[in-house]
Amino acid sequence: MRLIPFALLILCGAVQAAPEVVSLDQAGVLYEQHCQSCHGVNRLGGAGPALLPESLSRIKPDEARAVIHNGRPASQMAAFGDRLSSAQIDGLVSYLYQPAATPPTWSDDDIRASHRILADVAALQSTPQHGADPLNLFVVVEAGNHHVRILDGDRFEELANFQSHFALHGGPKFSPDGRFVYFASRDGWISVYDLHNLTMIAEVRAGLNTRNLAVSNDGRWVLVGNYLPGNLVLLDARDLSLVKHIPAVAADGTQSRVSAVYTAPPRDSFVVALKDVKEAWELSYAGEPDFQPRRIEAADFLDDFSFTPDYRYLLATSRKALGGQVIDLDTGKAVTDIPLPGMPHLGSGIYWKRGGDWVFATPNVSKGLISVLDLQSWKLIKEIPTEGPGFFMRSHLNSPYAWTDVFFGPNNDAVHLIDKQTLEVAHTLRPMPGKNAAHVEFTNDGRYALLSVWDTDGALIVYDAKTLEEVKRIPMNTPSGKYNVGNKIEFAEGTSH
Structure with a gap:
């Protein structure tokens, strides 16, 4: 029986225990799947408000995270805590507070x-x-x-x-x-x-x-x-x-x-x-x-x-x-x-x-x-x-x-x-x-x-x-x-x- 070195076991455990990380690109895909229909292409708003850093400047990321997870009462904002993981919600929040890849315009x-x-x-x-x-x-x-x-x-x-x-x-x-x-x-x-x-x-x-x-x-x-x-x-x-x-x-x-x-x-x-x-x-x-x-x-x-x-x-x-x-x-x-x-x-x-x-x-x-x-x-x-x-x-x-x-x-x-x-x-x-x-x-x-x-x-x-x-x-x-x-x-x- 081949023995696995203890240090390697520790490393494998660390890899297995590493938390899920959602990249900004992956968060962008999540936005298109779950948010775009209400909040618009390029986050400019639609039935829901714009989700640009400028629009969110008075809302702390923790509050935005809670709204995504729990929804917002008396509004059309649904809760996503039952379909998105904590890491996915964290990734979405980070994405929303990033400037748009293409500077938005309004003519x-x-x-x-x-x-x-x-x-x-x-x-x-x-x-x-x-x-x-x-x-x-x-x-x-x-x-x-x-x-x-x-x-x-x-x-x-x-x-x-x-x-x-x-x-x-x-x-x-x-x-x-x-x-x-x-x-x-x-x-x-x-x-x-x-x-x-x-x-x-x-x-x-x-x-x-x-x-x-x-x-x-x-x-x-x-x-x-x-x-x-x-x-x-x-x-x-x-x-x-x-x-x-x-x-x-x-x-x-x-x-x-x-x-x-x-x-x-x-x-x-x-x-x-x-x-x-x-x-x-x-x-x-x-x-x-x-x-x-x-x-x-x-x-x-x-x-x-x-x-x-x-x-x-x-x-x-x-x-x-x-x-x-x-x-x-x-x-x-x-x-x-x-x-x-x-x-x-x-x-x-x-x-x-x-x-x-x-x-x-x-x-x-x-x-x-x-x-x-x-x-x-x-x-x-x-x-x-x-x-x-x-x-x-x-x-x-x-x-x-x-x-x-x-x-x-x-x-x-x-x-x-x-x-x-x-x-x-x-x-x-x-x-x-x-x-x-x-x-x-x-x-x-x-x-x-x-x-x-x-x-x-x-x-x-x-x-x-x-x-x-x-x-x-x-x-x-x-x-x-x-x-x-x-x-x-x-x-x-x-x-x-």
Whole structure:
């Protein structure tokens, strides 16, 4: 009998015990077999969302792995844990987070081909058909199951509930009269919904990876900012038909992604931040516009920005200054750097009157503090310590408090209420201990504050804004944001764009 050396036995055992490894090529075949029919050739999306790295940037690989294994409730996403091995699922996840072999494109023809008219506005009623105050409706984005709920902001009862496109992003925007609400999904779908008749009107895919959209103050135009392809897409606000696309190309020819686009009502213009070049753009929509960008040279790259109350200045992020920069829209000049440590989230910053002077406050996404600026001197007035880095900040003209979360870190179940005059934390709430509390929005009159608990078993919690007593708790699956029609169309003090 021939004896096998012990070392060889160990080696054979190791070979036999080696885990299965699925290559990217094999994962590509798995995608074609199991995913392509819903998510499209080249992962561009179809009945299901796009599965490109840009589209998945806010979803961790472990979450993607769980969705493939378990499916997604209340959706067409089936579970594959019974037909794919763990190694195959791991291989698919790795494949989905790899850039496409051929860089994806999205042309004007693609946009037009995706356009769908879902209802004839002319045949619908021009007045609200639900009996609720149209300026005190809330549009609630329920991110956990990709649904939108419409709430009566007086009774806090649901008027409508409908499925949205995957991963709505950037906050919905409204027509100036509050009748229509416009949504942008991360994978480029733009939708318009009629709040008077509680019905979807139209949709179009304006890009492959979209940052946000803005609606002109005259209600004629929708401007969409895209990461992929790097451009702006101008749509007719009535039916989302394509008007033109505007490549995000700097004066020197450098291609860029679009970081953010907002409307500046007193200026009758859109203002655009470009992520990869040191330019801000202003595009007028007054009269019969040609939408040629007015280029404003910035001191640094812009990731996001907020306006001062008079819309003359931009408060914009600045990577170089590790804080922010001030840009004068009238002169087109960068004014100064502003001291904002900790990665300020300027898009969620708010302003209010302290004494007789305007101040601006912003949370910081990497430090537990709120930075408060004097809007005349651009000086830092105070840094208010919090229990962790925050993401959202909100207030109302009729509220003495600025509500801010501590979204990141172990204490993210807390919400601080900052006294707007003393700049001290006056109260700390923990709506559902152990669960992430974030994103407050007020009713149009400021009487109630609605807060989200970002959890699968989360809730929308209604507080009396004066007594801080809980009024109602509505169970929801990760209600990521809620938006009051009146506050948004009035660009009310204390809310965001």
